[in-house]
Amino acid sequence: MRQVNGGKIAWKAWKDKDKIFLSVTDDGAGVSNEQLKALYDETAGSGARQGLGLHIMRDLARAVGCTVSLQYGNANGTEFILSF
Numbered sequence: 001m002r003q004v005n006g007g008k009i010a011w012k013a014w015k016d017k018d019k020i021f022l023s024v025t026d027d028g029a030g031v032s033n034e035q036l037k038a039l040y041d042e043t044a045g046s047g048a049r050q051g052l053g054l055h056i057m058r059d060l061a062r063a064v065g066c067t068v069s070l071q072y073g074n075a076n077g078t079e080f081i082l083s084f
Helices: 033-040 053-064
Strands: 009-016 019-026 067-074 077-083
Touching (some): 033 053, 033 067, 053 067
16 A cells, blocks of 8 residues: 555535535545445455445445545545535
8 A cells, every 4th residue: 555645635515506515535545446345335344454434434424314426546546525
C-alpha cells in the first residue's frame, strides 16, 4: 500500500433539485476492486491492512437511508458520493 505524506481529505455538500449530496475525497492510494466489495457485499471480509472504513460506510449509509457511489478510485485517490 502506497503511503502519502501530507495526505488530504476534502468534503463538500450540495443540493440538486430534491437530492442532497455529500462527497468525501482523498488523495490516497485508491481503492482496489477487492476492497470495494466491502461497500456492496456484506459477506466481504476485512483485515487489519484493509481496515473497516468501507464496512462502516456501507452500514451507516443503510442506517440513514442514503446510497454511496464511487466517483473514481485509482492511484490518485478516491471520491465517494453519498446521495440522500
